Amino acid sequence: MPRAQPFGKPCNHVGMKKRKRKSVEAVEATDEAAEVDIDLGDTEDDQPSTTSEDSPTLPPPAQAARLSELSPYDAAVKTMTELRVKAEMLRRIAKKQQERERCADRTFDKKMERLDNGAKRNRRQGSDGDFKAVFRRYEAIIASLQAKQESQFFQLKAAEAETAAAKAEVAVWKLFSAA
Numbered sequence: 001m002p003r004a005q006p007f008g009k010p011c012n013h014v015g016m017k018k019r020k021r022k023s024v025e026a027v028e029a030t031d032e033a034a035e036v037d038i039d040l041g042d043t044e045d046d047q048p049s050t051t052s053e054d055s056p057t058l059p060p061p062a063q064a065a066r067l068s069e070l071s072p073y074d075a076a077v078k079t080m081t082e083l084r085v086k087a088e089m090l091r092r093i094a095k096k097q098q099e100r101e102r103c104a105d106r107t108f109d110k111k112m113e114r115l116d117n118g119a120k121r122n123r124r125q126g127s128d129g130d131f132k133a134v135f136r137r138y139e140a141i142i143a144s145l146q147a148k149q150e151s152q153f154f155q156l157k158a159a160e161a162e163t164a165a166a167k168a169e170v171a172v173w174k175l176f177s178a179a
Contacts, residue, residue: 073175080168087161094154104147111140 020113070078115137 073172076168076175080165080172083161083165083168087158087165088156090154090161094151094158097151097154103153104144108140108144111136115140121164154161 115133118133
């Protein structure tokens with residue numbers, strides 16, 4: 001008797017085209033073409049290295065030259081907009097991390113519920129405590145705490161960036177009112 005065909009899957013592949021595989025050279029060529037090298041001029045190699053704690057942190061020479069060409073007000077506005085963009089980017093990252101934290105909390109709750117149900121079942125059956133269950137419980141706790149820590153770290157960085165943007169905005173308003 002012939003074997004039953006699974007629902008939704010064709011049993012024979014007659015008339016179906018074969019999948020063409022790319023050669024290794026073609027894949028490497030497309031990967032190299034996809035890479036675009038954008039030079040912004042501000043690299044870590046261009047920045048001066050200041051090891052003395054007495055000297056303040058200096059901006060890269062290219063950025064300092066660009067800011068010195070502008071008026072103090074325009075330079076402050078430019079700095080403020082850059083800080084706002086950075087703060088917005090970090091806020092979005094923090095929001096994604098919060099979503100991951102909530103997901104980790106839900107996963108933690110489900111794991112704890114499942115472990116508790118397993119423990120109840122084992123007690124009814126008369127078996128002793130299981131080291132594996134304890135290990136899984138602590139593993140779930142650690143995963144939840146790591147997700148919370150990452151979320152709080154990015155929230156802190158976002159708050160710091162927003163504070164810096166607010167300070168820059170205050171500096172712009174002082175320059176605006178002085179003019």
